[in-house]
Amino acid sequence: MYKKISFIGAGNMSNAIIRGLVADGYPADHITASNPSQPKLDTLTNDLGIHVTNCNISAIKNAEFVVLCVKPQILKNVCMAFMSEVSLQDKCVVSLAAGIETSNLIVYLSGHAQLIRVMPNTPSAIGCGMSGIYASADVKENYVTFVEKMMQKVGETVVVSKEDDINTVIAAAGSSPAYFFLIAESMIVSAVKMGLSEQQAKTLVQQAMLGSAEMMKQTPTLSPMELRQQVTSKGGTTFEAIKCLQAHDISKIFDEAMIAAVNRAKEMAKEF
Numbered sequence: 254m255y256k257k258i259s260f261i262g263a264g265n266m267s268n269a270i271i272r273g274l275v276a277d278g279y280p281a282d283h284i285t286a287s288n289p290s291q292p293k294l295d296t297l298t299n300d301l302g303i304h305v306t307n308c309n310i311s312a313i314k315n316a317e318f319v320v321l322c323v324k325p326q327i328l329k330n331v332c333m334a335f336m337s338e339v340s341l342q343d344k345c346v347v348s349l350a351a352g353i354e355t356s357n358l359i360v361y362l363s364g365h366a367q368l369i370r371v372m373p374n375t376p377s378a379i380g381c382g383m384s385g386i387y388a389s390a391d392v393k394e395n396y397v398t399f400v401e402k403m404m405q406k407v408g409e410t411v412v413v414s415k416e417d418d419i420n421t422v423i424a425a426a427g428s429s430p431a432y433f434f435l436i437a438e439s440m441i442v443s444a445v446k447m448g449l450s451e452q453q454a455k456t457l458v459q460q461a462m463l464g465s466a467e468m469m470k471q472t473p474t475l476s477p478m479e480l481r482q483q484v485t486s487k488g489g490t491t492f493e494a495i496k497c498l499q500a501h502d503i504s505k506i507f508d509e510a511m512i513a514a515v516n517r518a519k520e521m522a523k524e525f
């Protein structure tokens with residue numbers, strides 16, 4: 254059954270989700286976006302025919318699901334401004350804000366606890382996103398199911414049962430597109446140094462990355478280690494390259510990078 258969804262903030266992430274929903278046939282007249290500046294709203298309503306408004310309060314009054322898509326730094330003030338004017342009874346609030354924990358969100362929302370945290374990543378904008386979802390045990394199951402389906406319009410979802418795990422979601426999927434871009438960047442620089450054109454190098458690297466990810470998906474019975482071993486014959490070219498990466502302890506480097514991301518997420522949580 255279609256529910257009324259209002260997005261508070263019409264920036265990059267709400268755009269991605271709204272476009273995914275409408276492309277999948279979600280009725281545009283069940284979606285509202287609220288934003289202070291008009292141009293983003295004009296584009297959304299012209300492209301998709303959704304409702305738009307500059308008033309968070311009217312957007313929230315109309316909604317069964319309220320998706321908070323403003324920057325974390327302003328979320329508290331945004332919530333305080335609308336909480337004096339609206340009741341959230343029978344509404345589910347979804348927060349995309351990185352680093353703001355449920356305990357703080359409940360305070361911002363004057364005790365409202367039917368809320369779900371979602372941590373998407375930027376490939377959501379092209380329908381290849383990965384979102385982690387956390388809801389406390391008190392949140393109605395049908396709310397969680399609805400939010401999972403909503404985020405599946407722009408990619409895949411994993412529901413985590415402990416809030417701390419959202420930080421690991423950030424390290425593994427929220428931040429990780431940047432790790433992959435860094436790997437691509439380094440490989441392209443090297444291939445260009447060896448004589449390929451920038452375009453040739455980019456095509457080779459991006460297609461190899463895409464193909465590798467697709468192989469992981471399409472052969473779920475094989476672990477990444479087994480897939481790697483399949484292309485690594487002793488004494489061959491891949492063997493030499495992997496030996497070099499392992500000599501620099503690539504696994505340890507990634508372990509440290511992921512821990513650094515989680516630690517930063519924990520620090521950020523204390524800032525709110």
Ligand SMILES: NC(=O)c1ccc[n+]([C@@H]2O[C@H](COP(=O)([O-])OP(=O)(O)OC[C@H]3O[C@@H](n4cnc5c(N)ncnc54)[C@H](OP(=O)(O)O)[C@@H]3O)[C@@H](O)[C@H]2O)c1
Nearest residue numbers: 262263264265266290322323324325349350351373374375
């Ligand atoms: N982008 C990502 O990859 C990503 C990943 C995970 C989580 N998130 C989370 O998603 C949320 C949104 O991020 P984003 O990248 O979409 O940011 P964004 O592009 O900057 O969008 C935020 C939007 O909020 C609007 N806004 C500002 N004040 C507002 C108010 N008082 N009421 C309603 N809207 C207001 C801004 O409008 P104006 O521009 O007109 O000021 C802007 O359009 C953040 O909490 C972020 O942590 C994002």
